[in-house]
Amino acid sequence: xxxxTQSQPEMSVQEAETxxxxxxxxTSESNYYLFWYKQPPSRxxxxxxxxxxxxxxxxxxxxxxxxxxxxxxxxxxxxxxxQLGDTAMYFCALRGGTSYGKLTxxxxxxxxxxx
Amino acid sequence: GAGVSQxxxxxVTEKGKDVELRCDPIxxxxxxxxYRQSLGQGLEFLIYFQGNSxxxxxxxxxxxxSAERTGGSVSTLTIQRTQQExxxxxxxxxxxxxxxxxxxxxxxxxxxxxxx
Numbered sequence: 001x002x003x004x005t006q007s008q009p010e011m012s013v014q015e016a017e018t019x020x021x022x023x024x025x026x027t028s029e030s031n032y033y034l035f036w037y038k039q040p041p042s043r044x045x046x047x048x049x050x051x052x053x054x055x056x057x058x059x060x061x062x063x064x065x066x067x068x069x070x071x072x073x074x075x076x077x078x079x080x081x082x083q084l085g086d087t088a089m090y091f092c093a094l095r096g097g098t099s100y101g102k103l104t105x106x107x108x109x110x111x112x113x114x115x
Numbered sequence: 116g117a118g119v120s121q122x123x124x125x126x127v128t129e130k131g132k133d134v135e136l137r138c139d140p141i142x143x144x145x146x147x148x149x150y151r152q153s154l155g156q157g158l159e160f161l162i163y164f165q166g167n168s169x170x171x172x173x174x175x176x177x178x179x180x181s182a183e184r185t186g187g188s189v190s191t192l193t194i195q196r197t198q199q200e201x202x203x204x205x206x207x208x209x210x211x212x213x214x215x216x217x218x219x220x221x222x223x224x225x226x227x228x229x230x231x
Contacts, residue, residue: 004157006157035219037222042224043204043206043224043225043227044118044222044223044224044225045206045208045220045222046222047219047220050219091157091158093158102148102160102163102171103158103160103220104160105150105157105158105159106157107156107157108156108157
C-alpha cells in the first residue's frame, strides 16, 4: 500500500517571502512519480510540479522547486517570492510506476499568503 | 471542450434519494478517474476507466456507488440511496492514456454533493 503524509494542515507566509510545505511518503515500488497539486477556491486541481523518482535532480518550475530526499522518502515544496495568487490548498501525491494514473494523495496543506 | 467539465456544480439532496454526477473529459483523453474529497481530507480514489478495458472499481466505498462511461467519453457516477456521509466534492479527472509517462491528470472543478 502507498501512503502520503502532509503534517502541516495550515501554513501562512508574507507576500514575497519563501515557504516550504512538507510531504513524506511510503511505497514499495522502486520506480514512482511524485506530484504537487494546487487547489484554489475554485476547486480545480492544477499540477504545480512533478518529480520522477529515478531522477536525482530536484525539479524546478519558475518559483516552485522541490527537495526530493529519496532515502528519507521526503518530497517538500518550496515556493519562492510568494504571491497572493498562491493562496490555495496544496496536495502532495504519489503514483507508482506500475499503477497507471491512480494517484494517492496526502491530506493537504492550506497555504495563505498575506499582503 | 477545453477542460474537464462536471455537472452539476452543486447538488443538494435528501437522504435516501439517488443522484447522478456527470463528467465530460478532455477530448482525446482515453483515461478517466473519479475521486472523492471529503471535508478536511485528501482525495480518495473511487474508480478508473481506460479505453475499452474493464474499469478499476477498487475504490468504490459500497455497492450504492456505480459508474459508467459511454462511448469512451462521458462518464456518470451514480449514488443510490444517498447517506449523509456521502456528502463531499466529487472530482473527475482525465489523462491522455495511462497518465502518459508522467502521470499528469487534468481535473474538473468538481461536483459538491450535500445530503440532508
